[in-house]
Amino acid sequence: MSFISSLRPGGRHGLSSRESRDAIGLAVAAVGRLAQSDLIDRVGLRKRAEQAVYSTTRNGFRVATAAGRTFARAGRNTPGARPASAASRGVFDLAPTDDEAMLLEVVRDLAAEVVRPAAAAADEACSPPAGVLTAAQDLGLATLGVPEELGGIMDERSATAGALVAEALAHGDMGLAVATLAPGAVATAIGLWGTDAQQQTYLPAFTGGSGAVPVAALTIAEPTVLFDPFDLATTAVRDGDGFVLDGLKSAVVRGADAELFVVAAMLEGTPALFLVESGADGLEVEADPSMGVRAAGMSRLHLTGVRIGADALLGDTDGTAYTECVRLSRLAWCALAVGTGQAVLDYVKPYVNEREAFGEPISHRQSVAFMVADMAIEVQAMRLLTWKAASRATRGQDHAREVGLARQLCAEKGMRIGLDGVQLLGGHGFVKEHPVERWYRDLRAVGVMEGAVLV
Amino acid sequence: MINLETPKKHATLIDQAHQLAMNMLRPISRKYDRAEHTYPKELDMLAALIDGVSETGATSGAGAGGVRRDTAADDGADGGGGKVRNGTNLASVLSVAEMCWGDTALLLSMPRQGLGNSAIASVANEEQLERYRGTWAAMAITEPGTGSDSANITTTAVQDGDHYVINGEKIYVTSGERADSVVVWATLDKDLGRAAIKSFLVRKDNPGLKVERLEHKLGIRASDTAVITFTDCRVPAEDLLGSPEIDTKSGFGGAMATFDNTRPLVAAMAVGCARAALDLTRDLLEQAGVVIDYDRPAQSQSAAAATFLRLEADWEGAKLLMMQAAWMADNRKPNSLEASMAKAKAGRVGSDVTLSCVQLCGTLGYSESELLEKWARDSKILDIFEGTQQIQQLIVARRVLGLTSAELK
Numbered sequence: 001m002s003f004i005s006s007l008r009p010g011g012r013h014g015l016s017s018r019e020s021r022d023a024i025g026l027a028v029a030a031v032g033r034l035a036q037s038d039l040i041d042r043v044g045l046r047k048r049a050e051q052a053v054y055s056t057t058r059n060g061f062r063v064a065t066a067a068g069r070t071f072a073r074a075g076r077n078t079p080g081a082r083p084a085s086a087a088s089r090g091v092f093d094l095a096p097t098d099d100e101a102m103l104l105e106v107v108r109d110l111a112a113e114v115v116r117p118a119a120a121a122a123d124e125a126c127s128p129p130a131g132v133l134t135a136a137q138d139l140g141l142a143t144l145g146v147p148e149e150l151g152g153i154m155d156e157r158s159a160t161a162g163a164l165v166a167e168a169l170a171h172g173d174m175g176l177a178v179a180t181l182a183p184g185a186v187a188t189a190i191g192l193w194g195t196d197a198q199q200q201t202y203l204p205a206f207t208g209g210s211g212a213v214p215v216a217a218l219t220i221a222e223p224t225v226l227f228d229p230f231d232l233a234t235t236a237v238r239d240g241d242g243f244v245l246d247g248l249k250s251a252v253v254r255g256a257d258a259e260l261f262v263v264a265a266m267l268e269g270t271p272a273l274f275l276v277e278s279g280a281d282g283l284e285v286e287a288d289p290s291m292g293v294r295a296a297g298m299s300r301l302h303l304t305g306v307r308i309g310a311d312a313l314l315g316d317t318d319g320t321a322y323t324e325c326v327r328l329s330r331l332a333w334c335a336l337a338v339g340t341g342q343a344v345l346d347y348v349k350p351y352v353n354e355r356e357a358f359g360e361p362i363s364h365r366q367s368v369a370f371m372v373a374d375m376a377i378e379v380q381a382m383r384l385l386t387w388k389a390a391s392r393a394t395r396g397q398d399h400a401r402e403v404g405l406a407r408q409l410c411a412e413k414g415m416r417i418g419l420d421g422v423q424l425l426g427g428h429g430f431v432k433e434h435p436v437e438r439w440y441r442d443l444r445a446v447g448v449m450e451g452a453v454l455v
Numbered sequence: 456m457i458n459l460e461t462p463k464k465h466a467t468l469i470d471q472a473h474q475l476a477m478n479m480l481r482p483i484s485r486k487y488d489r490a491e492h493t494y495p496k497e498l499d500m501l502a503a504l505i506d507g508v509s510e511t512g513a514t515s516g517a518g519a520g521g522v523r524r525d526t527a528a529d530d531g532a533d534g535g536g537g538k539v540r541n542g543t544n545l546a547s548v549l550s551v552a553e554m555c556w557g558d559t560a561l562l563l564s565m566p567r568q569g570l571g572n573s574a575i576a577s578v579a580n581e582e583q584l585e586r587y588r589g590t591w592a593a594m595a596i597t598e599p600g601t602g603s604d605s606a607n608i609t610t611t612a613v614q615d616g617d618h619y620v621i622n623g624e625k626i627y628v629t630s631g632e633r634a635d636s637v638v639v640w641a642t643l644d645k646d647l648g649r650a651a652i653k654s655f656l657v658r659k660d661n662p663g664l665k666v667e668r669l670e671h672k673l674g675i676r677a678s679d680t681a682v683i684t685f686t687d688c689r690v691p692a693e694d695l696l697g698s699p700e701i702d703t704k705s706g707f708g709g710a711m712a713t714f715d716n717t718r719p720l721v722a723a724m725a726v727g728c729a730r731a732a733l734d735l736t737r738d739l740l741e742q743a744g745v746v747i748d749y750d751r752p753a754q755s756q757s758a759a760a761a762t763f764l765r766l767e768a769d770w771e772g773a774k775l776l777m778m779q780a781a782w783m784a785d786n787r788k789p790n791s792l793e794a795s796m797a798k799a800k801a802g803r804v805g806s807d808v809t810l811s812c813v814q815l816c817g818t819l820g821y822s823e824s825e826l827l828e829k830w831a832r833d834s835k836i837l838d839i840f841e842g843t844q845q846i847q848q849l850i851v852a853r854r855v856l857g858l859t860s861a862e863l864k
Contacts, residue, residue, distance in 0.1 A: 090463025369852035381772030388459035404749025408768035
């Protein structure tokens, strides 16, 4: 970019395109440019030049996706195995099943003992530590949504179990929860909508037990204003007996390490899902560190004329599978919001009881105590809406309305809880000695995210 | 197994309540809003109908009296790890919500379904329960100088032989004129504080009881709200509800236990009233071409649709908190916290939803030609009586933070 063009008003540095520079502004901007480069270089203060290598903590560098493993083709091009839906007994009940309760106990331990202690460093590094990923893999979390006959750990598919696990993990840390659940989102999608061939080809790598579960990412979001997942800019065009993909996806979990992507793209005007293996020509990944959920190593995926086979289409072409995918993904984000919202509540409770001002704990003041009461009320409302939607999905009932309402409530009240959490800690809420500022940043994700996780 | 749907076993009851609300309450809703203090005579037949259905046992307690925590009564269903009950508390909140979808004031005027009946169901002993069967009991707690601080009441009850003599003034007694008895809170000894507060059932024909006047109100105008005075009012000792002992340890618990049972019911009233507004507003918006889509992002839809989605999400939260509180009561879990959460959420959501629906519908919503403006007036009381929004927040905050009422005032 030339010197003059970089001084054009608008568009960059957070400036609206309505801004204009007058003579003084141009002069100041010119001095600013000099200060940034030449003068400092001349006195030898500039750090060594940044190398154009992929770093999870900086954007602007595009590299090819990971070479990845070879998934050996297997199976027939017929509908795959489908997980069974749970039967309804018609009884209002807020207690998880025994299986869910057992699983939950283990995941809660993981969240408290492994995830939470690793959260701050992972947020800083924009990358999950290997120990957390291994521990989650050892629990079989990647195969939670995979039918038992295909190697999954639950005999019935349960979106409820998925939601409970996501909630429990996010109580530890939302970013690490997303990082650990992302491969499971792809495995679940293949379990739900894959052909026999797709299931035989990809699922053994997730369920095999030997070796690392593939890093995989479900990518729906795109970096545009007013993004609507049912009106994508990324396109799939039929070409011979395959497809060609073009577009830009965002919120791609651990894009640089991913070996398998599920990419959402418009096919003949209707959104559809495609399996894309890393290393394909035309795939580039760019780090996209964001406000929060940083431990998930968020990145952007550039697709430029990426050719894939006819067998890469995941699910149908009438948008049914895709709509289901968007809903189940939003449901997972709701569950994450509930977990992080509960973490905020659990953290501020002892804080406001111990922190004293004017000679007594600040919790003895209604203005403080009522904020805590509202947090408790709203996080429980968020949880009940999320559970209702998840339990309907578990029983195979329509859940469009319930997911829509849960997302609305979790986005709005979840952010409120994050905001109030920081406020209750005052200055302590603003500094990184306490985790509340991270939860504030993480909770902003809930209303904007699409894809990445799935229950 | 987690499931937040309407219980299968209550589905018929709720359908019936909905049909009653639609076909008996709605047609007279505006009539008695205008004719404040006129007795809705249509309710006598409705009450007889409800009594008849109740006696068959088919409803598992549809009304205000259905909140008693029996040790054996309701049947359960096997829900995996043990017996999970969907009993009379869930049936009550769901049917009350349906009736208030019809008309909140008329539900409050329903013969033999007063809040006093809930109090009897909550704290009376078996003998009293039998003796009071069929009574219509109003509830008298608030006094001119005492509202939310109900431990501070000044109405006194002094023992005199096998009677108590009650003196004092009570205000805001719902159905105070129409009911045939009143559950009144009085203190046995002002110096002993809240532990000395007991409730008494006083018959309306007691010569010491006088209905002084009826209030003119913002909403729920079909419901009569009375001022009642007690002057040397002699009540047989066996009409003291619960234990006559002044136990400073358990203290207020006995009388306050009523609230654990009635707060989910008031939450249900707000849930029902708000849903009436949502249902009609949605229909009017759709007729005006507004599409409400649960899949597309709210911010990509019209502002009206986005507002509606926000209201409906809040409403759903209130409803599920209400069901949670009732479910816990059915399953013998302590639910003071959850009851207050439900009432706090439903109370404020009731106001937000009904007022926002008037806003969305413009002068059509504001006009008496529709019922939206009425629901926006009716809903306000639901964030006030049986414990205001602020009292619920206090209760929730104390429980969540583990603070006493001396620490968090």
